[in-house]
Amino acid sequence: MQQSDTVKTTCPRDCYDSCGVVVARRGGVVVKVRGDKDSPVNRGALCGKCTFAYNGILLDPHKRLGTPLKRVGPKGKGQFAPISWEEALAAIASELRRIVATRGPHTIAYAHYTGTISKIAYAFPVRFFNRLGATEVEPDTICNNAGHAALQYTLGSSLIGFDPRTAKDARSIVVWGANPATSAPHAFRHWFREAPGKKIVVDPVRSETARAADLHLQLAPGSDAALAFALLHVLRRDGMIDRSFINSHVLGWDEIDPILDRCTPSWAEGVTDVPAAAIEEAARLYGAGPGLLWLGQGMQRFALGGNAFRACAMLPTATGNFGKPGAGLYYLNLDGRVRGLDDDYLAAPHLRQGARPSFSHMELAQRLEDPDKIQALFCWNINPAASNPELARLRRALSREDLFTVVCDQFETDTTDFADIVLPAASFLEFDDLVASYFQLTLGPQVKAQEPLGESLPNQEIFRRLARAMEYENPELYEDDGTILNRLLNGTSCVNGFEELKRRGTVFMTDEPVLQFADLSFPTPSGRVEIASARAEADGHPRLPLPIADARPQRGRLRLLSPASPWLMNFSFANEPRIGKRLGPADVVLNPIDAAACGVAEGGLVKLWNDTGEIVLPVRISDEIRPGVALSYKGRWPRQESSRTNVNVLNPGKKTDMGESTCVHGIEVSITRMPRD
Numbered sequence: 030m031q032q033s034d035t036v037k038t039t040c041p042r043d044c045y046d047s048c049g050v051v052v053a054r055r056g057g058v059v060v061k062v063r064g065d066k067d068s069p070v071n072r073g074a075l076c077g078k079c080t081f082a083y084n085g086i087l088l089d090p091h092k093r094l095g096t097p098l099k100r101v102g103p104k105g106k107g108q109f110a111p112i113s114w115e116e117a118l119a120a121i122a123s124e125l126r127r128i129v130a131t132r133g134p135h136t137i138a139y140a141h142y143t144g145t146i147s148k149i150a151y152a153f154p155v156r157f158f159n160r161l162g163a164t165e166v167e168p169d170t171i172c173n174n175a176g177h178a179a180l181q182y183t184l185g186s187s188l189i190g191f192d193p194r195t196a197k198d199a200r201s202i203v204v205w206g207a208n209p210a211t212s213a214p215h216a217f218r219h220w221f222r223e224a225p226g227k228k229i230v231v232d233p234v235r236s237e238t239a240r241a242a243d244l245h246l247q248l249a250p251g252s253d254a255a256l257a258f259a260l261l262h263v264l265r266r267d268g269m270i271d272r273s274f275i276n277s278h279v280l281g282w283d284e285i286d287p288i289l290d291r292c293t294p295s296w297a298e299g300v301t302d303v304p305a306a307a308i309e310e311a312a313r314l315y316g317a318g319p320g321l322l323w324l325g326q327g328m329q330r331f332a333l334g335g336n337a338f339r340a341c342a343m344l345p346t347a348t349g350n351f352g353k354p355g356a357g358l359y360y361l362n363l364d365g366r367v368r369g370l371d372d373d374y375l376a377a378p379h380l381r382q383g384a385r386p387s388f389s390h391m392e393l394a395q396r397l398e399d400p401d402k403i404q405a406l407f408c409w410n411i412n413p414a415a416s417n418p419e420l421a422r423l424r425r426a427l428s429r430e431d432l433f434t435v436v437c438d439q440f441e442t443d444t445t446d447f448a449d450i451v452l453p454a455a456s457f458l459e460f461d462d463l464v465a466s467y468f469q470l471t472l473g474p475q476v477k478a479q480e481p482l483g484e485s486l487p488n489q490e491i492f493r494r495l496a497r498a499m500e501y502e503n504p505e506l507y508e509d510d511g512t513i514l515n516r517l518l519n520g521t522s523c524v525n526g527f528e529e530l531k532r533r534g535t536v537f538m539t540d541e542p543v544l545q546f547a548d549l550s551f552p553t554p555s556g557r558v559e560i561a562s563a564r565a566e567a568d569g570h571p572r573l574p575l576p577i578a579d580a581r582p583q584r585g586r587l588r589l590l591s592p593a594s595p596w597l598m599n600f601s602f603a604n605e606p607r608i609g610k611r612l613g614p615a616d617v618v619l620n621p622i623d624a625a626a627c628g629v630a631e632g633g634l635v636k637l638w639n640d641t642g643e644i645v646l647p648v649r650i651s652d653e654i655r656p657g658v659a660l661s662y663k664g665r666w667p668r669q670e671s672s673r674t675n676v677n678v679l680n681p682g683k684k685t686d687m688g689e690s691t692c693v694h695g696i697e698v699s700i701t702r703m704p705r706d
Contacts, residue, residue: 031053033053034054035051035052035053036051036478037050037051037052037054037532037534038457038476039474039476039535040472041146041457041464042146043143043601044213045466046214047070047465047468047471047535048065048074048075048076048079049064049067049071049534050062050083051065054478054616058479059088061543062083065535066562067535067558068535068573069535070466071087074218078401078597079598081585083458085605086440086604086605086606087456092440092452093373093456093482093483093485094438094440094445095453095483095485096118096453096483097447098111098112099116099449103428104430104447105427105447117452118498119434119498122495124372124497125405126499129161134162137163138396138405139158139164139165140166140390140406140607141155141168141410142410143172143411145457146462146464147462147463147475148375148462148517149462149463150457152525153375153488153489153513155375155376155377157495158370158500159378159385160501161369161499165387165468166393167387170634170688170689171411171416171417172691173329173361174688175330175335175338175688176328176335177688178687179336179337179339182255182339183342184338184558185551186362186552188361188362189361189364190360190364190545191357191545192361192542192543193220194541194542195321195354196220196224196321197355199226200317200319201227201315202229202320202321203315203322203344205230205322205323206228206324206325206327206328207325208239208599210236212469212593214662216468221238222241226321229311229314230245232248232327234592234654235247235654236653237395244314245313246303246307246308246311247303247655248302249300249302250588250694251333251339251694252337252578254330254337254341254576255292256299256382258292258528259294259296259297259308259312260288261285262289263312264315264348265286265498269419270347270348271347278351279346281572281573282346282496284561288576291576300578315348318356319350319351319356320355322341322345324341324358327592329558329685329690330690330694330695331579332683332695333685334685334690335688336574336575336687337572339574340574344358345357351545353544357545358545361467362470363465369520369521369522370520372547373620375513375530380505380506391690393426394417394426395422396418398422398425400429400432404431405434405675406433409438409454412438412666413444414667415442415600415603416677417682418681419641419677419681421678424443424667427444434448435449435452436448436451439455439456441453443668452486453486454488454491455481455482455485455487455490456482456485457475458479459478459479459485460475460481460487460510461476462487462510463514470537470539471537471538472524472530477621479677483681489619512526513546518530523538524536539649560573561573586698587619587658587659587697588657588660588697589676589696589698590661590694591660591661592655592662593663594664596608596611597663597664599664600664600666601664603666604669609669615665616647617671618650618653619648619694620650620652620656621650621652623658624650627701627702629648631651632649633647634702634703635648635700635701635702637659638698638699638701639697641681642679645672646677659698659700666679680696688691
């Protein structure tokens with residue numbers, strides 16, 4: 030009889046939760062994946078999307094990539110023949126040597142992101158490209174780099190957030206531009222709902238999170254900075270400003286102070302469409318303090334997203350909501366120093382000679398069109414042929430016969446369809462690693478529960494073998510997982526090695542909540558919160574955040590929002606059949622006013638179009654969105670759709686005001702009613 034047992038591991042998806050997982054095995058093979066009841070984060074449950082994917086397509090050897098593949102048909106058609114690892118690595122090494130010798134290593138680009146956020150699988154491959162001298166497609170520009178840039182100017186770091194455990198001491202929690210009901214379902218179910226303070230949600234969409242709040246401010250998309258200035262006006266007017274904190278720890282308040290005079294709630298109502306009375310109420314709730322402010326990824330994906338972040342960061346600054354229980358601002362918790370993890374060690378930047386060339390994801394299509402700029406493209410943990418802007422243009426660029434493309438993935442995707450060589454990647458159930466949540470200050474083990482399916486390999490092993498094929502001698506390129514895990518955990522004090530972490534599962538880094546900026550010393554040049562930023566000014570940005578908003582859509586157009594789907598993990602899981610059934614066909618949500626103006630009923634077809642592209646979708650009518658706004662969820666793979674495209678066909682790839690990041694929520698579209706066939 031085959032032996033049955035269980036293994037504790039951690040979900041490494043790009044999600045705030047980082048859930049504890051229990052894997053049931055029979056004879057060393059995974060038979061069931063469920064939540065870990067001992068996990069303080071998810072308390073025994075898994076979200077529906079992970080439950081389906083981890084017990085479905087992830088375990089299906091017929092759906093997983095099981096051997097290296099070589100293209101045998103036209104690019105984009107996904108026609109391949111299996112080859113051995115030796116053949117694949119030799120072919121890649123040969124092409125890389127040729128390109129380095131004839132065009133230079135900078136013409137080799139690599140794109141990666143958060144298909145997994147486990148520490149080694151995410152970062153170790155960068156060692157290889159640092160040694161090679163290749164050009165990086167800046168990872169965060171596809172997601173959240175405007176927020177990073179803004180908070181680095183203001184606070185000195187975008188990676189040090191409040192400890193969510195301090196919510197027990199907060200009188201209010203403001204969630205601005207995030208929908209944890211979708212993107213952090215267990216944080217929403219437990220942390221958000223159980224926290225005693227009043228809940229305020231700022232979002233253009235009446236999401237599930239907004240419906241659960243005590244107060245929802247449903248602002249016009251892109252008007253966040255104006256709303257923040259109006260809240261500051263009320264806080265100052267009503268004596269809720271912490272002058273002592275400002276005098277000791279803030280640079281530039283005297284320059285902002287006179288600007289607030291005109292930023293009244295009635296002025297802001299005209300700019301944001303939020304009623305003046307609701308602005309007054311939100312200011313009173315937050316100003317009563319202490320308060321927590323969660324700045325979400327969504328609110329910085331506008332043309333003025335960086336300015337909006339700088340404006341919102343003034344709220345905890347003006348009220349002294351730092352360095353004490355129940356107070357703080359959160360964007361991400363990724364500062365390795367808090368956990369004792371050395372992220373530079375993982376990527377080994379010292380292997381690179383000279384500066385690191387890079388460019389924004391917003392430029393990927395244009396760059397790939399030019400052979401003088403890009404000769405080869407490597408992708409792992411990312412599916413740009415589905416997730417990137419200028420989708421039609423990008424897919425044409427990926428079809429270049431002279432563009433040597435290598436993709437590492439667990440499945441055939443839109444991006445593998447354009448590859449010359451496809452390398453099969455192991456799943457999180459098939460190798461050891463670490464998972465550090467970017468919400469809770471926790472650390473979890475990713476534990477090997479079974480052997481990799483077929484001939485698939487962990488990301489890090491793929492690039493070890495490629496380094497060997499390139500005959501590189503640097504020992505960092507061959508460091509084994511066990512050595513790396515021990516080195517990383519040596520910097521922590523919460524566990525004594527990986528074996529102990531495996532036994533315990535998810536652990537908090539400290540027994541008590543960590544206070545954000547406890548010593549009120551900020552990692553800026555001045556050591557203060559820099560509302561007025563000389564660094565921003567030197568980089569060509571305004572010295573101060575400004576009370577401005579994105580322009581409203583041109584007459585006859587709507588603002589298109591494409592947030593995360595409740596059933597998809599960004600662009601993961603779209604190929605899981607049971608999730609596909611839950612998703613149904615892609616659609617667009619219109620407010621009843623806009624649907625009537627277009628002359629379309631529920632289920633009717635409309636064409637969304639602009640200068641970049643067009644897509645035809647059925648209509649769902651709902652007042653969850655404001656007039657002037659259209660909503661269509663992201664995450665679908667064109668290869669899964671009858672139209673062979675997705676909503677990114679409408680994204681022109683414009684950059685935010687700072688960080689060269691996506692302003693995907695700034696897209697404008699025209700809508701035309703279409704006849705049914």
